Amino acid sequence: MSEIPAHHSRVRDQYPLPLAALAEPPERYAELRDKCPVVRVGLPSGDHAWLVTGFDEVAAAMTDPRLSRAALREPGAPRVVTGPDFGDNPFNLLNQEGADHARLRRLIAPAFTPHRARQWHARIEQIADELVDALVAGPRPADLHGGFAALYPIQVICEMVGAPFEDWPRLQTWTERLVSITAGTPEQRLAAREEAAAYVAALVAERRADPGDDLLSALVTARDDQDRLSERELVWLGVNLLVAGHDTTVSALSRGLYALLRHREQWELLCARPELTDRAVEELLRYAPPSEIGFMRVATEDLVLAGTPVARGEGVIPVMHAVGRDRRHVADPDTLDITRAETPHLAFGQGVHYCPGAGVARVELRVALATLARRLPALRLAVDPGDVEWVGGLLTVRPRTLPVDW
Template sequence: MSETQASAPDQVPADRYPLPLAPLAEPPRRYSELRDKCPVTKVSLPSGDTAWMVTGFDEVITAMTDRRLSRAALRDPGAPRMIPGPDFSDNPFNLLNQEGPDHARLRRLIAPAFTPHKARIWRPRVERIADEIVDRLEAGPRPVDLHHEFAALLPIWVICEMVGAPIEDRPKLQEWTDRLISVTAYTSEQRLAAREEAAAYVAALVAERRKDPGEDLLSALITAQDEKDRLSDRELVWLGINLLVAGHDTTVSALSRGLFMLMRHPDQWRILCERQELTERAVEELLRYAPSSEIGFMRVATDALRIADVDVAKGEAVIPVMHAAGRDPRRTEDPDRLDLTREEIQHIAFGAGVHYCPGAGVARMELQVAFSCLARRLPSLRLAVPAEDVRWLGGLLTVRPEALPATW
């Protein structure tokens, strides 16, 4: 056992979570060292509490699937906290914070909205939106900010249409999202205000759809029924927030970070442009190599358990960093190499276990459409500045650039 793992509980851990990104938006360098020496290690949190950070692929799977590690237990009195003051883990109506029968019931009711068939139905519309955005890019000046003018626009446009929210509301939806997913970038007061504002907004959308239902997801959720069980108004509001926030933000980050990595590796971009049949595989490789976040969702142990050679006591926090697992050499040969032709690709970008992302199929479809459209329409796409000059925002759950200047 390493010194970090063997340290006394009252000793301050050497690592402070979240760890900073390495240059060029690469994962924190410390992940590689920890995976090799101690894939389960104690870290200190912004709140002053401590947690076990898990970075190895197999260990992350264990932490995400063991029912003794609970998101709901984060609300127990005295439970470790990620940050001082309220955050989204305090909200018992957020799907990610629920466990047991209520969680299973909600997932069962929303499942029909996210079937592979639904993704296929939406794909032509997403393709038209992507082409329309590229039409605008081609008609405008260069360089363009590929993050704000494409990567941040496409997913929120799509989710607004899917949910039934006006696309004109995009600026305030993005502002609420930034505050809701903040770790250290915003204050507790700003996060709580965003939660209340977003809830009021979605409640108004629900009221409109009850009067005038459409073909959107919110209308489908209002009428969702399973053995005469319907969603309550409060459940509808928070599912709507989940859809509008989680339904676009992680896709935005995966798209921006993936585009940056492709432009950093022009040989891989050429492969994608010349071999469009590799698009699905390319999306999986980019999710492994450059996922949307380097931050894991914390859980609390409801009973003692063991992960690898570390004993986790009841009441201790565990952070499975599912994105660190994608670079585990025990699962991926030469994991620090981006290779769109890689045949066996293993990642946990959408989670595992009961909290596996219900919208994974739709997110994959959007990413496939986005990368395919740009490869087809703008094959000479490249960074308009040195890669080192691209600045990345901190303090959020997801990874995104301040801007992504590109030309062709």
Template structure:
């Protein structure tokens, strides 16, 4: 036992040693790692994330634009960054701000909900919140199940191997969001084409991204005009009628861009989550068998798959508006910071055996829907869609399996979300 009596040379009234000053952010280097990183084998997260988490959860990388930014990969650090109001999406529009890509992209649009901060962002969130309550999500569950069953009917009637990506995962979310928003389902191919360009990092040119933005805006403006003439029980009609304190309607541009947000963000990330999760379930046949034998596991399986196989490996860039510190690293005003929420789910400080897929686990922590003021407003709807997709497939096609070796499935890069060229399956 240690003797608590002070030694002759010590004093109990000495001031504590000052805390060490935070380390400055890593300085730029001509040999910085190029971000985004290549996807790992079997669509696993880039191998660089694990190394960066182990060495330093905040590291500097080079972006496709040529600018550098700080990459945040640890769970605690990602949560801290996403909650910090001094890291701003709106500041991306300031002259000379760090950019992900050269030329215009979705970060330049001030009407995009993701790019807003402060009181205006809170106002818009408040106006759309009633459309995304848990009760609203559950109201749609039966209809989503009907759509899933119809798609599986088509799979069973078609040739084998079937393409589970193009004929199921890529169709279910866009069909659902079209019905929810009030867009004709037959327009889903156009919506898919615009979405591919709008969420592009390096797969499309600036001109293609701008054209998609203009075409989709004109399309949604037409839908709004039609709903004003003929209101219906859909999200667009709800948003047209939305008021804040009974006097503040959404403006026309706000309506258009909320409509685009719903149609694009409302299905693209869900497509990525569905197809990537199904690939991982089928790549781990023991986990798929567990789900087919116990359908009650679908809720836990959904959370584990969001942790293990989130829809993207790319984080959204933010700009520091003043000096701040995260995990002992000092971040200067004007620095670009990318909290990679999809890297956080493999943090060994929070998840045991993070490299293993286990749909029975109880520690499936993740931030796949974000954190803080930009937490995804449609998270409840997305969770419901994932649960339906996995649950209905497990009941209808319990012998579902990959029709090719897992390593032969090719994954597309350059987009915000991760998806395969095709996902051949049989049963």
């Protein structure tokens, strides 16, 4: 292969790049997208990888079959962190490829069709209203993150999967440890993985004894009557659904609401024109996505990505959430505008790992915005936007609290 140009190969940045002030994306992303959309970065583990930030380049990397999630488990593969993490788990849906990956996605697909999302719409609306009721009845200023955004997606996915909502504190703790990059220890990540799997295994046993009209019961049937997945696959599908089924929606909602309230004219416009809700959701996914992190893949052969040679065995991190402000695809990308007709983003991924729950997530986000705009049009931040503290070291972006009043 040709020699890597010096400006590509030298390591200037350490991944993950820090958020800018006011929960804005890392400032360096704009420079990288414009000048060097594929650049070498250092990882917390001490290894190196190629960071990809441009829209076209990220889309190409996410759909290139030569960039593999499964290869993360090969001996000597680069690692984001030292010690165990979710990339080690061969039963995690995100880490599977080929026939097994396609088989497992087919099993959960019926739960996430547009028709199924419409069936859930009324219940999702009810959950949102109940949480707003509790928020209104509680002390003020209220915590819009802890009292609404963090609970709402967990309750929805618990009911869909068939897990008791009262277990949400444990699910929240396990999730934060499982999506940790630098916020937790290897021992905490491993313990969370084992505890979450044991929890779902107990739920599986309950569904075998007493099936219900929920996704986990359907998966138990597929396991026991049709032999379409192994016991470990069944358990880890349950973990995947409970964790991935709420975590990014929590962050998208909290970060999106913060962005709307920080740009007060946009919140007032949404309240005055509820027909803009669908556009607002897509614009927020572009402008304030749930993460600024990408899922690393490993090159299974030598390749060239956007003119940059990538050697077999090297890591590539396409940051799907960094692409929404690519000025090659969107005009005035640093302006939040919920009337925008074109809102290019890759918030749900691209290719075979496109989020299977994207339809339900969109319904949740639309209902949340519509409910809050209808019930609390005077909603405002109760602190200076710069005083909101953001949790670091996780795959997703979220505030510790989001104080609001109305």
